[in-house]
Amino acid sequence: MSDLSWWAWLVIAAAVLIVAVLAFIAGRLLSRLRAQNEQRDKAIEKRNERLHESIVTIAKSMDQGQCPLSEGALRLVVLLDLRVEPGKPDYAQRYTGLHTMYERIKHMPTHEARKKYPKAEIRKLDDEREGYEKELADVILADVRQLLKDFS
Template identity: 85%
Template sequence: MVAVIIVAVLAFVAGRLLGRLQDQNKRRDAAIQKRNERLHESIVTIAKAMDQGQCALSEGALRLVVLLDLRVEEGKPVYSERYRGLHTMYERIKHMPTHEARKQYPKSEIRKMDDEREGYEKELEDVILADVRQLLKDFN
């Protein structure tokens, strides 16, 4: 009789814990989906701006690579292989300072980095724009 009560209590506790775990998983999945939706919207907006010439290719590549990396997906594609031009640009300029960090460099050094970045933009323009257009197809 005592054994039956113990088993019943343990089954009840296990059921409650399982229910809590399922609720937690649902909340986590909903948060991931909401985050991915925001990332998706940002990715499409930046890609459209790049395609329309409203966003510098280097700036867009930096942003897109990071946003794509932040997506949580089952069977996540290897975006570095799918969008090689974007990733090539990212790898070439990721070391360059942005925003406030740029202000710590002399103007001559900033101009040198800008010239280097602009050269990469010219070199990779066709490949990056092809990636952007493919990305827009993939994400619509």
């Protein structure tokens, strides 16, 4: 009988040791996960701050007539899309003018891509874009002013 109880105590001790080691490992992993989550949250916060700064700067320049409405709309829609927020607002619904302009011109070439098109085609696209700017100017500027209120 003493042999059996000795083995039983040995098995119980081994089981307790295994559980303790596993608990220690789980604790360390949870600690690492918490640290990674904090680091990720700080990085997201820092990124959102930079995006916020850019959004406000572009919106101000559009409001002051220093940035073409079409260019500003393209940039703002992309920057708003890049924000990481819990319960992210529907910016397309909130700033319909900006998104309407974006949807109408997002297919148009920019920067280096423009150089690949014939000048006549570029002129035609520029005329189309400028027409949209005139058509949507009031709505876009109202959106820009609302955006500045929302982000200040």
